[in-house]
Amino acid sequence: MSINTLAKEHFDPASIVTNDPVVRVEAISKHYGSVEALRSIDLEFERGKLTTLLGPSGCGKTTLLKIIAGLVPATSGQIIVNGRAVTGPGPERAFVFQDFALMPWATVLRNVGFGLELKGMAAAERNRIARRYIEEVGLQGFEDKYPHELSGGMRQRVGIARAFAVNADVLLLDEPFSAVDEQNRRKFQEDLLRLVEMERKTFIFVTHSIEEAVYVSDRIVLLSPRPGRVSNIIDPRIDRTANPDDIRRDPGYLDVVEEIWQGLRHYAE
Amino acid sequence: MTLFGFRIPMMASLILWALVWEIVGRLDIIFLIPPMSAIIAAGFDLVQTNSWQNATLVTVRSFVIGMALAIGVGVPLGVMMGRVKIIDNIFGLWVNIFVSAPLSALVPVLMILFGMGEATIVVTVFLFAVWIIVLDARAGVMQVPTSLVDMARSYGASQTTIMLKIILVSALPEILAGIRIGVIRGVKGVVIGQILVAVIGYGELFELYSRSFDMERFWALTMVLFAAAMVLSAIVENAEKRIEYYAGAR
Numbered sequence: 018m019s020i021n022t023l024a025k026e027h028f029d030p031a032s033i034v035t036n037d038p039v040v041r042v043e044a045i046s047k048h049y050g051s052v053e054a055l056r057s058i059d060l061e062f063e064r065g066k067l068t069t070l071l072g073p074s075g076c077g078k079t080t081l082l083k084i085i086a087g088l089v090p091a092t093s094g095q096i097i098v099n100g101r102a103v104t105g106p107g108p109e110r111a112f113v114f115q116d117f118a119l120m121p122w123a124t125v126l127r128n129v130g131f132g133l134e135l136k137g138m139a140a141a142e143r144n145r146i147a148r149r150y151i152e153e154v155g156l157q158g159f160e161d162k163y164p165h166e167l168s169g170g171m172r173q174r175v176g177i178a179r180a181f182a183v184n185a186d187v188l189l190l191d192e193p194f195s196a197v198d199e200q201n202r203r204k205f206q207e208d209l210l211r212l213v214e215m216e217r218k219t220f221i222f223v224t225h226s227i228e229e230a231v232y233v234s235d236r237i238v239l240l241s242p243r244p245g246r247v248s249n250i251i252d253p254r255i256d257r258t259a260n261p262d263d264i265r266r267d268p269g270y271l272d273v274v275e276e277i278w279q280g281l282r283h284y285a286e
Numbered sequence: 287m288t289l290f291g292f293r294i295p296m297m298a299s300l301i302l303w304a305l306v307w308e309i310v311g312r313l314d315i316i317f318l319i320p321p322m323s324a325i326i327a328a329g330f331d332l333v334q335t336n337s338w339q340n341a342t343l344v345t346v347r348s349f350v351i352g353m354a355l356a357i358g359v360g361v362p363l364g365v366m367m368g369r370v371k372i373i374d375n376i377f378g379l380w381v382n383i384f385v386s387a388p389l390s391a392l393v394p395v396l397m398i399l400f401g402m403g404e405a406t407i408v409v410t411v412f413l414f415a416v417w418i419i420v421l422d423a424r425a426g427v428m429q430v431p432t433s434l435v436d437m438a439r440s441y442g443a444s445q446t447t448i449m450l451k452i453i454l455v456s457a458l459p460e461i462l463a464g465i466r467i468g469v470i471r472g473v474k475g476v477v478i479g480q481i482l483v484a485v486i487g488y489g490e491l492f493e494l495y496s497r498s499f500d501m502e503r504f505w506a507l508t509m510v511l512f513a514a515a516m517v518l519s520a521i522v523e524n525a526e527k528r529i530e531y532y533a534g535a536r
Contacts, residue, residue, distance in 0.1 A: 083436075086440055087440070088439060088440060105439075106439055106440045106441070106442060107442075108442060111440070111441070112436070112437070112440040114433045114436070114437060115433075116433050118431065118434050118436065118437035120434065120452070120455075120456075121456075122455055122456075131437075131438075131441065132441040132442075135441045135442050135443045135447065136441075136442065183441065
């Protein structure tokens with residue numbers, strides 16, 4: 018069997034513990050007034066892996082990601098990154114936004130180098146690094162264009178290049194492809210896998226697309242809605258050396274998709 | 287615009303109306319409307335007089351000081367209102383009352399407070415211009431996408447950096463639009479203030495010309511003012527156009 022996709026489920030807490038967690042989420046709860054968005058979430062994110070937070074809308078997956086990023090304060094619990102508790106944003110984490118969050122008045126080059134600019138890096142140095150990542154995400158030749166001159170897919174490549182450029186350990190991606198059309202989305206997913214392979218960083222990825230989650234993830238954390246809790250953890254174990262089109266047709270891949278769908282369908286109306 | 291296949295230049299309607307005016311003026315129907323040619327001649331005459339030059343100096347000075355105050359107070363106040371809820375609650379109601387209030391009615395009160403001089407004119411210009419500048423700066427700051435601020439925060443920007451590199455730049459199109467409308471209102475303020483005070487600047491000249499039925503000079507002065515207001519507005523509009531490329535693309 019050339020493509021080996023054995024979904025392995027394990028939901029005893031002991032197995033959530035990994036050997037080298039880069040991010041630990043400890044008893045995180047979040048209330049918005051009287052609304053309970055997240056209830057006592059415990060998770061560990063293994064270094065060098067891509068973990069997806071998957072769930073229906075309203076399950077708090079984006080809130081959890083923003084708490085990890087330090088952009089939203091948790092009501093209780095703590096986030097530990099590289100062994101240290103964090104309360105705000107830090108250079109070891111970089112965020113990729115759903116709506117790209119590009120500065121419309123700045124060129125692609127300046128947008129990609131903006132994280133480095135904020136660190137006080139000299140222009141020549143940060144432009145050199147920015148150019149390298151612009152090339153890595155396939156945007157060479159667009160350095161001097163403005164965001165409104167790019168398609169949605171290209172804009173998100175700028176957002177991803179900006180996150181890579183600061184050389185953070187952890188990349189947090191909040192539904193990065195949801196504003197991108199379907200054709201580009203697939204290409205994007207393949208490119209993301211290539212970048213994961215190349216950059217050897219930890220990725221925490223939020224999506225509501227089951228296929229996308231199964232296709233790109235080393236591990237999928239299923240969240241249940243209102244209040245958000247961890248309902249299941251699935252390791253898709255897909256052989257990524259195979260051709261992307263073969264993976265998408267593989268029965269094992271389709272079984273995992275179906276299994277997650279069955280687990281989530283009672284949340285859909 | 288083309289008419290019967292001929293291209294009509296942009297200023298054509300202006301010339302047409304000037305001609306109608308000239309004809310009506312020559313017919314001598316009403317003394318209020320002297321011929322356009324006489325007005326223009328009076329205009330050239332006017333700008334050479336000492337009284338006009340002095341009045342212009344006083345007017346420009348009051349306008350510039352009043353506008354500088356309006357921008358200096360209006361932009362920071364609007365930005366603060368857009369960012370801080372409490373400040374918005376404290377000032378929001380007042381700004382909205384004053385932006386649409388008939389401020390001319392306040393000028394007599396200002397005369398009592400600030401005397402019959404330049405100070406009253408400066409305050410009038412300020413009051414005419416400042417509210418719309420506040421409101422537009424506030425609107426500009428409120429439309430800054432949350433994700434853009436989050437982005438800067440996530441890459442470690444300080445509050446000052448976020449303000450300077452994200453919020454102010456992002457709100458710049460609205461801030462400039464507010465300043466442009468503020469400038470136009472400020473011109474109204476300087477003229478209305480001077481007319482009501484009636485002893486300084488153009489107000490004194492208007493009072494003099496209308497009381498002595500010197501309609502040529504009266505109209506010449508009016509046209510000079512109209513032209514000045516349009517030129518000022520065009521200058522700010524030009525500045526706005528330079529940043530339009532991203533304002534339209536947001």
